[in-house]
Amino acid sequence: MAHVRTSFASALRVLAMVWTAAATLVWAGNPGDAVPGVLDLLPTTFDGHVNGGKHVLVEFYAPWCGHCKRMAEDYAQLGERVQSDPRMASLVTVAKVDASAHGDLGQRFGVKGFPTVLYFPRGEKPSLASAETYSGARQVDAFQAFLQSKVEEDVTFAHVEELGDLVHEFLVARNGERRRVMEEMETKVEGLSGKARDYGAVYVRLAKKAVEKGMDYFDKEKERVERMVESGQVGKEQMAKLVEKASVLNAFQISKEEEISASS
Template identity: 40%
Template sequence: MKLLVVAALAALVAVVSASGDPTESLPGVQDLTPDNFDKFVNGAKHALVEFYAPWCGHCKHLVPEYKMLGEAIAKDPSLKNRVVIAKVNADSHRSLGERFGVSGFPTIKWFSRGKPVTTDAAEAYNKGRSLDAFLEFIKEKLDADKGFARVEALDKLAQAFVAEGADKDKVAADVKAAAAKVDKDQAANAKLYVEAIEKALARGVEYFEKEQGRLQRMIDSGSVAAGKVDSFAAKVSVLSAFTEKPEAAAAAAKSDDDDDDEEL
């Protein structure tokens, strides 16, 4: 009997020690309020946001894992420049909870880069609440968004440039002309297509794959200065327009068309 009591107390201590105060500031985790929410969650980056209540037992148990998640993202250059990890005291800031349809705690939502910050666009996170589960989910999302810097109007020309027997000088001229016509917010990425093609004209089409691999290895190694990770990632993204197989490009285009149809 005594052994059972001791075991029960030990289990209780373990549960208590494995929880924390949800309102505590955590490294790598942004605390959001109605005043700063749109500053950090605005479609410029992906965002994983926990909506919690200080009194919620499950929210307390989540603290250690969420703390480790914030630390892991902050230490990884390839992640911290593309993902925001955040939390909201939705008990104190009920307007934010109501804005995103939060009806229980904790509610965790994923806001994808490039999409409107709305209830309909936000994806409910329903997977495991361990560090490994969070990281697996985030990396899957980022892998699916490797084309974040791609410009649709230039992707077909990129594929035309690498096609066997292509008149590369003509395609290069077409790319320059098309890049000059893109919207202002796509101009910087369009310029990357032009720069990549100019280098490939001098070095051969092997340049695309070699440079993509070189930049990705540098990002993954953590050797790139924080301020340059975004530009490196954008270059890798644009280079993928030249290196992906034609069938993959066609599938991606079809997927984009299907998404557009659903939005309509």
């Protein structure tokens, strides 16, 4: 009887080992596999893609790393989700680097363990100072929520709440009234301080251009600015100004969409 119990216990241990192996096969992937929506970056291509033109999430991995293997499926799903969303795809890049083969890239950004996931913000050139270490859960939903929060911050960071009503009034005003509203906006900005005043000055400049060139100026300028930002072919200071302008243009766009929605 003891022999039977021993054999049964042994069988259970073997079965547990089989289940564990099967689970490993199901949940662990090869982080080095090419997957749609995730760029494989090399030292020769890194700066071409991580150039401030988009928000970029980069996984620094080693092919032998167990944690990297377990994360591979979620990271691949993240790439697929970003690519399937046109808005996210236009603003975000998901990428990975084999840091065991390209240790110079890992050293450049202070990578000391695997996997290390770094976020590089839009509007800034890649550097040790600008890179942010991702410390959230290594699951697709958590990755996606993190990127969405960064995109939202990027879009709204230069919005000035105190100018919201004047922006709305400017957009609905008749042609002859827009200059008056723009001048009120200018006076309002003079009473602001700090970043609100700096961003408010951008509001005024854009409103003046719209008075001079017509209201379609906003859409045309938005397209021009986005092309320049996404190209990544501008210097650090100009990039910061372009991203700031894009955020203010977004404030006008949101107010316009709200007016259309309210009148429909």
